[in-house]
Amino acid sequence: MKRKLENEFSWSVSRAQLFASCPRAYYYNYYGSWGGWEVDAPERTRQLYMLKNIKPLAMWAGSIVHDTIKEALEAFARGEGFPQLTQLQELALTKMRQGWTEAVRQEWLRYPKRTNILELYYGNRKNLPREQTDSIKERVLTCMDAFAHSATLAEIMQTPYLQWKPVDTLDTFFVDDTKIWCAIDFAYVGPDSILHIIDWKTGSEHRATLRQQLACYALYAMEKWHHPLEKIAMHGVFLFDGGRRSDYPVAPDLLISVKDQILSSIQAMKGKLTDVETNAAEEDNFPCTPSEFNCRQCPFREACPYFEEV
Ligand code: SF4
Structure with missing residues (x-):
């Protein structure tokens, strides 16, 4: 069965x-x-x-x-x-x-x-x-x-595909004991060993939301790809705005705050459960x-x- x-x-x-x-x-x-x-x-x-x-x-x-x-x-x-x-x-x-x-x-x-x-x-x-x-x-x-x-696509094309990460693939990692789902649109390691994480956007830019999303991707990259934080760069690429690239700096305090946000969100969701x-x-x-x-x-x-x- x-x-x-x-x-x-x-x-x-x-x-x-x-x-x-x-x-x-x-x-x-x-x-x-x-x-x-x-x-x-x-x-x-x-x-x-x-x-x-x-x-x-x-x-x-x-x-x-x-x-x-x-x-x-x-x-x-x-x-x-x-x-x-x-x-x-x-x-x-x-x-x-x-x-x-x-x-x-x-x-x-x-x-x-x-x-x-x-x-x-x-x-x-x-x-x-x-x-x-x-x-x-x-x-x-x-x-x-x-x-x-x-310009982002031009950079990707110049990067040997062995330096690419799997394209837009759903995967999980853990924060404490909770499974976190994410799918990174695109990521590649540049010649300077920087891991570039890219999120294609077809709508307008909402910085707080995108910062949280990209910080989750950074947590994933550190856990799954063992990439150090100081070698991660995060970008939103706004396709309905001419392919404008917006950079999102990632620092340890951002990751700590995003982890806290994830944990409080999990707590609030679990607080509504009957069991x-x-x-x-x-x-x-x-x-x-x-x-x-x-x-x-x-x-x-x-x-x-x-x-x-x-
Ligand atoms: S579930 Fe009901 S109240 Fe909530 S957004 Fe949908 S239509 Fe509105």
């Missing part, structure tokens, strides 16, 4: 952000939807699992840019040559067309992991205003253009925190009691 997956407690930057913005959305995402992929799952669990996989349009576009970059860099590492800008853009557009078709055909009804776009799901499920689709397409093409012409040992949670312990921004972006609207009342 197939063993059921266990819902083990872990931490990530995105998990912490969701918990801080709305505990109820956090509950739906990490507890209520758990097991919703099983054929015999209760209806509510299946519904939450399907909703959990919905992405807002801008986030979907961002994931297409990230996937296209990952594929291009991996192809280059395999010795297949680096795609021209037009090929990169065509690759991204093909992914957009495929995703869009999955979404309007509602393939997620049978396969919840297929593309499901928030604005469509909570709209007429057939189409969106032309300006909206044109603008998201333009955003993806602009980001690919900025990536292809960026920490088994990672058991009950919906009522996770209050709804509605706000125009949170709810507009939230895939769980149709399941949320607060939203029903609005």
